[in-house]
Each structure stands twice: as C-alpha cells, then as structure tokens.
Amino acid sequence: MKKVYRFSLERKKTTVFLKKNYKEYLSELLLNKFSDNNFSGVIYFDKKLKTRANLLKVDLEKNGAKVLLIPAPSGEKSKDIDQCVLVLKKMFRFGIHRKSFFITLGGGSVGDSGGWIASQYQRGIAWINIPTTLLSLVDSAYGGKTALNFDDCKNIIGSIYQPEFIFIDLSFICTLSYRECYSALGEVFKYGFIFDYNFLIKVFEKKDKLLKRNETEWRKVILSCLSYKMDLVLKDEKDDSGIREQLNLGHTFAHGLEGGSNLKIPHGLAVVYGLLFSIHLSYLRGKISLFQRDEYLNFLSDYSFNDLKKNISKNKVWNSMKKDKKNKGQGVKVLGLARIGKVISIESVQKKEFDLIWRIL
Numbered sequence: 386m387k388k389v390y391r392f393s394l395e396r397k398k399t400t401v402f403l404k405k406n407y408k409e410y411l412s413e414l415l416l417n418k419f420s421d422n423n424f425s426g427v428i429y430f431d432k433k434l435k436t437r438a439n440l441l442k443v444d445l446e447k448n449g450a451k452v453l454l455i456p457a458p459s460g461e462k463s464k465d466i467d468q469c470v471l472v473l474k475k476m477f478r479f480g481i482h483r484k485s486f487f488i489t490l491g492g493g494s495v496g497d498s499g500g501w502i503a504s505q506y507q508r509g510i511a512w513i514n515i516p517t518t519l520l521s522l523v524d525s526a527y528g529g530k531t532a533l534n535f536d537d538c539k540n541i542i543g544s545i546y547q548p549e550f551i552f553i554d555l556s557f558i559c560t561l562s563y564r565e566c567y568s569a570l571g572e573v574f575k576y577g578f579i580f581d582y583n584f585l586i587k588v589f590e591k592k593d594k595l596l597k598r599n600e601t602e603w604r605k606v607i608l609s610c611l612s613y614k615m616d617l618v619l620k621d622e623k624d625d626s627g628i629r630e631q632l633n634l635g636h637t638f639a640h641g642l643e644g645g646s647n648l649k650i651p652h653g654l655a656v657v658y659g660l661l662f663s664i665h666l667s668y669l670r671g672k673i674s675l676f677q678r679d680e681y682l683n684f685l686s687d688y689s690f691n692d693l694k695k696n697i698s699k700n701k702v703w704n705s706m707k708k709d710k711k712n713k714g715q716g717v718k719v720l721g722l723a724r725i726g727k728v729i730s731i732e733s734v735q736k737k738e739f740d741l742i743w744r745i746l
C-alpha cells in the first residue's frame with residue numbers, strides 16, 4: 386500500500402494512503418491496531434454508498450470486528466446537529482467505546498459531520514476517513530476541520546480533530562456526476578490562486594480531461610492540493626495565526642451563497658463564485674490592476690452566475706455573510722488577492738460594494 390503523506394499534529398500521526406480497493410488492507414490495519422479491546426467500530430456512510438459500506442462491513446467482520454453501520458443523509462443534511470445526536474445515541478446503545486474505530490465513507494459533508502461525531506464521542510475515538518467525492522479528495526479530507534451547520538449558516542459548530550488514516554481510492558470517482566466534478570474544480574482553482582500560477586495554468590489546460598474524470602490527471606491534482614493544504618495546516622493547525630486562514634479565499638461569499646440558498650448550492654460551485662467576488666473586490670479596492678483582474682477572471686470564465694442570481698435573494702446572501710465566523714466585530718471581512726500567490730485580508734466590506742459586485746457578477 387502506497388503511503389503518500391504522513392504528518393503529526395497534536396501528538397497524533399495521520400497517514401494518507403493512496404490505493405484502489407483499500408478494503409483488505411484497512412481491515413488488517415484495524416485488526417492490528419484495535420483488536421485488543423473488544424474490537425468494534427462504526428461505518429458512517431453516505432446513504433448513496435450503501436453497497437460499498439456493506440462490503441467493508443463484511444470484510445471487517447471476517448476479521449472479528451463488531452460493526453455498526455450508520456447511513457447518513459446525502460449532502461448538507463448530514464451536517465445537522467439533531468441528525469448527529471441520533472448517531473451518537475445509536476453508538477452508545479451499540480456499545481461503542483473509547484478504543485473503537487469510526488470510519489467515515491462519503492464526501493465532505495459526511496467527513497465534516499462524521500469527524501465531529503468521532504471527536505465528541507467519549508472525548509474522541511479513532512477516526513478513519515475514506516473520502517469519496519473529488520471535493521473531499523482535493524480538500525476537505527485533510528487538515529482535521531470538522532463542522533456542522535447551524536440555523537442555515539455554514540460550519541458554525543465544529544472541532545479540529547485529525548483522522549488516524551485517510552484512504553485515497555480513485556475508484557470512487559467513476560460514479561460522480563459531471564456537476565460534482567465541476568464543483569470540485571472550484572476548490573482546485575482556489576489552490577491555484579492561493580499558491581501557484583503554474584498550477585493554475587495546468588489545471589486550466591487540463592480542465593476537459595478533469596471534467597471527464599481522468600484518473601491520472603486527478604491523481605496529480607489531488608496530491609498537489611494535499612501538499613499545498615498541509616503546508617499551511619502544519620504551520621497553523623488551529624487557524625489562529627492567519628496562516629491557515631488563507632485557505633478560506635472565496636469562502637465568505639461562498640458561505641453567504643450557501644446560507645442564502647438554504648444550503649442548496651454545491652460547496653465547490655459556491656467557492657467559484659466566491660473567488661469571482663474576491664477578484665472583483667480586490668480590483669475595486671485597488672489591490673490588483675485591471676489587467677490582473679481580467680486575467681484572473683478568465684480562468685473562471687466557464688462559470689456563469691447569471692442563472693443562479695435570478696433564484697437567490699441578494700439580501701439573504703449579505704445577511705449570511707455578516708454572520709460569517711471570520712468577521713471580528715462589525716464589518717464583513719473578505720479575503721482578496723494582491724497577486725496569484727499572495728492572499729490579503731480586506732476588512733469592513735460595505736453593502737454598497739457587495740451590491741456593485743453582485744450586479745457585475
């Protein structure tokens with residue numbers, strides 16, 4: 386099994402494996418690590434992945450584990466606190482204990498909510514994450530941020546909790562819809578803007594292959610994003626010195642849109658519009674030239690905001706942005722760009738600036 390990345394945060398080691406058909410290896414790994422103590426655990430899975438979850442259960446049971454299968458609703462519905470409380474109850478009644486394992490099998494929503502559940506149950510049990518969407522493979526599976534939504538606002542409840550193992554298995558991507566691939570590219574472009582002009586160009590050039598779910602191209606993109614992300618997370622795991630915060634480029638407007646649409650817009654797509662918003666704002670505040678603005682917008686020229694705009698309340702988006710947890714005190718804070726590779730903080734964004742950008746988006 387190929388180990389592609391290993392890091393230690395808070396005295397915990399996380400190993401990222403890259404392998405198709407990881408099942409048998411995972412069973413052995415868990416057998417070695419957890420079988421001394423009443424070998425048991427949970428598979429918390431996106432309900433669309435029932436067959437995969439069942440197959441994994443069979444494998445673990447062959448190795449003597451007692452396994453509780455818990456389906457999660459697809460999408461943002463899994464990040465609801467009442468849903469998660471029901472999961473915690475099921476675990477308690479089944480006899481899950483401190484030395485049990487907790488596997489998440491799903492995209493970013495299942496990873497965010499499952500990670501939170503694993504972090505809370507008996508002050509934290511071992512978490513194994515198997516991301517199954519491209520968005521989770523390029524971004525959400527790494528870094529240990531777990532999150533639930535609250536009152537239609539994104540990621541208000543959460544913890545920072547690192548998984549023990551992460552399995553990258555590209556066989557999951559063949560069942561993803563075009564929309565999911567298109568959405569995942571949003572976070573990929575974000576990495577390009579934050580870190581690396583050449584990466585941005587490459588992604589732009591390979592876009593068609595990526596949208597056709599070409600595994601070779603995605604493998605390269607996933608490994609680049611993983612190392613970009615961990616570079617910042619290792620310097621600022623808890624997100625309190627401003628280093629990790631750069632990963633939120635595009636996210637204030639994105640979370641506003643998600644909140645304003647009652648969590649109906651796919652996250653990655655919302656991030657694309659968030660990047661467009663940040664580029665326009667950076668230009669309006671004199672941080673980038675007209676030439677830079679047009680060059681940056683060009684990378685995202687495939688994405689059109691017009692249809693979405695008609696069906697979403699502008700004021701709801703603004704109100705949701707005002708509740709973003711990155712704001713300190715009164716004004717709305719948005720991350721912008723001074724150039725590709727240089728993220729800056731733009732403070733006290735005004736409603737009239739928001740209105741102007743909304744009109745031109």
Ligand SMILES: NC(=O)c1ccc[n+]([C@@H]2O[C@H](COP(=O)([O-])OP(=O)(O)OC[C@H]3O[C@@H](n4cnc5c(N)ncnc54)[C@H](O)[C@@H]3O)[C@@H](O)[C@H]2O)c1
Nearest residue numbers: 459460492493494495517518520521525530557560561652
């Ligand atoms: N923790 C972090 O650092 C972080 C970073 C970025 C995004 N996020 C969060 O991630 C979430 C978005 O993640 P996502 O885009 O993976 O969405 P998702 O988990 O909601 O999955 C999107 C859709 O794909 C389906 N799906 C999952 N795996 C599939 C497969 N293999 N084949 C077919 N369909 C499949 C799901 O049922 C769902 O309908 C958001 O809530 C966002 O806030 C978290």
